[in-house]
Amino acid sequence: MAPSSSKAASPPPAARRGAGAPAAGVALVALAAATLPLVTRDSYYLDVATTILMNLTLTMSFRLQVSTGQINMAHISFMGIGAYASALLVTRVGLSFWATLWIGALVAAALAVPIGSVALRVSGPYYFLITFAFSEVVRLVFNNFLEGWFGGPSGLVGIPKPDRLLGLAFEGKLELYGLMAVLCVGVALAFVRLEYSRFGLTASAIRQADLLAETLGVDVFRYKLTTFVLGSFVAGLAGVFFAHFRQVLHSSDFGLEPMVLLVVFTVIGGTGSVWGPVVGTVLMTIAGELLRELHHYEILVFGAVLILTMLWAPEGLVALPATVRRLLRMRRSKDARAMGVGLAP
């Protein structure tokens, strides 16, 4: 489905120019993740850091889809599908976590093929609504159907932690944090490589003008479906980790509120760059922890920040320096008009 790796290995000049920065960026994330345990081993901080890394894999895969102009309101559902699939395979079938980690993600990706094929038949507002409708179906199924399997309204409990691997026990916070860090850096590497490949350029062309891309010979539907399935695979991966990290699953973990949270993280950081979700997720998760005691205010502040970002800096925080520069330039030369402001012109 994806373009062959030989194409990806020789990106066009425009992509090669910025090839040093992304590698440095991933190295920085990896370094930051590796130094945290040296600074603190407090279980609260490790918990927050693990959550940040898990959210990062979710927002980066969500942005991959936004980068082709899709706001997939069912993204969180594929996380749920991976989570429930793995939890059931471990508790009912007795498979090892290390197998279900990949099986769970593959189940999410496999379901994403038919679902994406239906949803991508429509675009724009219809797409937001159909994916939202699908996410509600998934939530209702987890909550009201097959209660013997999914646990019904009281949730699925008693999910074991990951079993031993290579003599390492994954009982403590530190080991789980390490596992999530490895997963997250791996995902980040893959996405950054993708972003600066032919694939990433095509995705960006689709976002900017999908009709033009289509006339230039890009199979827009296939690209969108590929990003949909790939994004769902990564969401499933995060979901499997979530299931065995929290050890309890509830249908509301995959409802509208966590989904809007993903949108908040991704959009505030900025969807134009692969680094947007990183900035947004880290900043907003920490802000959320600081506001934790005041839950209603947290939601209120996040909602207000989302509105203000979209109205005044729709390209997000990472694009802020460029936005400010453009505004200054505009002030200097009155007739220069801002071009291309917004997520999808």
Added chain:
Amino acid sequence: MSIDLLVQALLNGFGLAMVYVLVALGLTLIFSILEIINFAHGEFYMLGGYVTYYVYALFGLNYFATLGLAIVTVGLAGVVAERLIFHDLRGKALNAFIVSLGLLWVMQAGAQLAFGVLDKPVPSAFSGIVRMLGLVISLERLVVTVCAIVLIVGLYLFLRLSRPGRAMRAVAQDADVAALQGVNIEAVSALGFGVGCALAGGAGGLLAPLFAVSPAMGALPVVKAFIIIIVGGMGSLPGAVLGGLLLGGVEGLGTLFMGSAAVNILGFLMVIVVLLVRPRGLVGGA
């Protein structure tokens, strides 16, 4: 199963569906004028519920007067939201959608802070039952359904006959051409958003005595409204009515065979079927 039972189930479904059609009509009106989906539409319904709680249940004003007040208040809130937030986002579906997600959170959290998180009961305005042709209907539901139908007809007449209503239809057809004919787009957008929200507010007022009032009460009707406008065709007012009747019928019949929570899934299945067979919706245009 007797025919009476079937008719009774259908009637139950249609009754509530008419109120959800009100919510859907507001949503689709806003979509046709501004080309945006307001995900926070259910929060305006919630606002209508709270107006009813404070004015009718606590203050004791007449039920119908309260309903009018809810419609006007929520309509004004809609105009304010359009002026402050949405007026620059005409046609930018993606940005507007994300903004409306933010508005959803702001209004919900605001309601939790202002009104508290607990459900607030609103007493019934009418009690008793009506027997007609061998069917039993609760008087309250009958009044609610009739009120909803009156509001739907009122909206139809407003859009057909009044000058601002015709301006709205003109903008919905082609905003640029309407502007060239001297239609004030800014004013029409604000008014259209206000009318759309007012309908949601009216629906909230109508259903407040049936269900309790709470900050999260907007979620269910807005989901139903989404289903209705996808099935009927986005931007189409007759489509919304048709979609509502279909949803009401399917859900009414569904309750004969499955639990009320499981019935919710039928609407979504309907959406998926419609999108597969006719993505534009039943009455949707090009």
